[in-house]
Amino acid sequence: MKKGVLLINLGSPDSPSTKDVRAYLKEFLNDPKVIDNTFVRKVILPLIILPTRPKKSAAAYKSIWWDEGSPLLVISEKQKIALAKKQDIPVEMGMRYGSPSIKDGLQALKNQGVDEVLAIPLYPQYAMSSSETVIDKTKEVQNQFFPSMKIDFLPSFFDDPLYIEALVDSISKVDLTQFDALMFTYHGIPERHIKKTDAFGTCKIDQSCCLGKSSPSHPTCYRHQCLQTTLKVRKMLNLPIEKTVESFQSRLGNDPWLKPYTAKTLEELPQKGIKKIAVIAPAFVSDCLETLEELAMEGKHTFLENGGEKFEYIPCLNDNPIWIDALNSWVNKWKNG
Numbered sequence: 424m425k426k427g428v429l430l431i432n433l434g435s436p437d438s439p440s441t442k443d444v445r446a447y448l449k450e451f452l453n454d455p456k457v458i459d460n461t462f463v464r465k466v467i468l469p470l471i472i473l474p475t476r477p478k479k480s481a482a483a484y485k486s487i488w489w490d491e492g493s494p495l496l497v498i499s500e501k502q503k504i505a506l507a508k509k510q511d512i513p514v515e516m517g518m519r520y521g522s523p524s525i526k527d528g529l530q531a532l533k534n535q536g537v538d539e540v541l542a543i544p545l546y547p548q549y550a551m552s553s554s555e556t557v558i559d560k561t562k563e564v565q566n567q568f569f570p571s572m573k574i575d576f577l578p579s580f581f582d583d584p585l586y587i588e589a590l591v592d593s594i595s596k597v598d599l600t601q602f603d604a605l606m607f608t609y610h611g612i613p614e615r616h617i618k619k620t621d622a623f624g625t626c627k628i629d630q631s632c633c634l635g636k637s638s639p640s641h642p643t644c645y646r647h648q649c650l651q652t653t654l655k656v657r658k659m660l661n662l663p664i665e666k667t668v669e670s671f672q673s674r675l676g677n678d679p680w681l682k683p684y685t686a687k688t689l690e691e692l693p694q695k696g697i698k699k700i701a702v703i704a705p706a707f708v709s710d711c712l713e714t715l716e717e718l719a720m721e722g723k724h725t726f727l728e729n730g731g732e733k734f735e736y737i738p739c740l741n742d743n744p745i746w747i748d749a750l751n752s753w754v755n756k757w758k759n760g
Contacts, residue, residue, distance in 0.1 A: 693730030
């Protein structure tokens with residue numbers, strides 16, 4: 424069998440126009456793994472969200488759009504090319520939403536004679552609205568269009584030493600002695616999503632569970648995996664716990680989401696004496712709207728407006744050579760397994 428690799432990320436609108444952003448949001452927010460409330464998806468989304476939100480989101484996309492195109496797509500292409508240079512098997516990419524699609528990526532591999540694929544969801548921590556929906560969609564496309572193709576999935580790599588090493592390398596480019604704290608901010612999800620992915624019913628969503636001894640819920644517990652990423656990085660950096668801050672961003676709606684919320688935390692930190700902060704977003708391996716606009720722009724504004732003095736956003740792994748080496752090592756392990 425001829426092997427190949429498919430890198431899978433979130434996706435992006437084709438352009439920052441309101442029309443293209445609306446089309447992208449329609450696909451994204453109609454995913455029941457993202458919005459699992461049927462009433463919201465069937466009624467609120469078409470009647471309220473899609474008529475109003477795309478214009479605001481389009482303005483946000485325009486603020487971060489590059490001459491080459493969507494930052495996430497440009498970076499994903501660079502990752503693909505960098506990994507392909509190290510490999511002797513085909514490497515393609517696909518997006519969960521938008522173009523190129525997962526089907527496009529698998530078709531490109533098939534056209535090169537590939538019939539055995541390592542699909543890599545580019546999400547370090549497992550979540551229903553990220554890793555799980557990518558796996559489900561890939562299997563759906565496989566069954567419908569590529570039934571003879573064998574597909575394996577790279578597991579979540581939240582605590583893999585190679586991923587942690589790449590994060591530490593990125594952070595080390597900043598002089599942390601010039602800051603009061605290092606903030607780890609992760610993409611937020613509703614608490615109910617963690618409960619839904621917990622097949623064992625043992626998840627408590629608290630420190631004793633997430634940082635405690637091994638639990639059958641941990642392989643699908645997003646919060647546990649986020650906290651473990653922070654813990655591993657902090658230990659490798661020899662960073663005292665009081666010099667770190669953890670939070671979750673991008674809350675949508677009124678249901679309980681993972682806390683503390685990033686925006687609220689950035690607003691409150693200066694009053695607690697933390698006026699100089701470096702910020703990293705380990706839930707993303709590629710910079711995107713959520714990191715470049717929500718964090719590096721809006722987050723910075725919130726922090727400085729509330730008494731902060733220095734804010735530095737640390738870019739995602741992007742095409743960092745150590746990150747590409749990590750991907751290459753995982754592919755080689757799969758090839759030789």
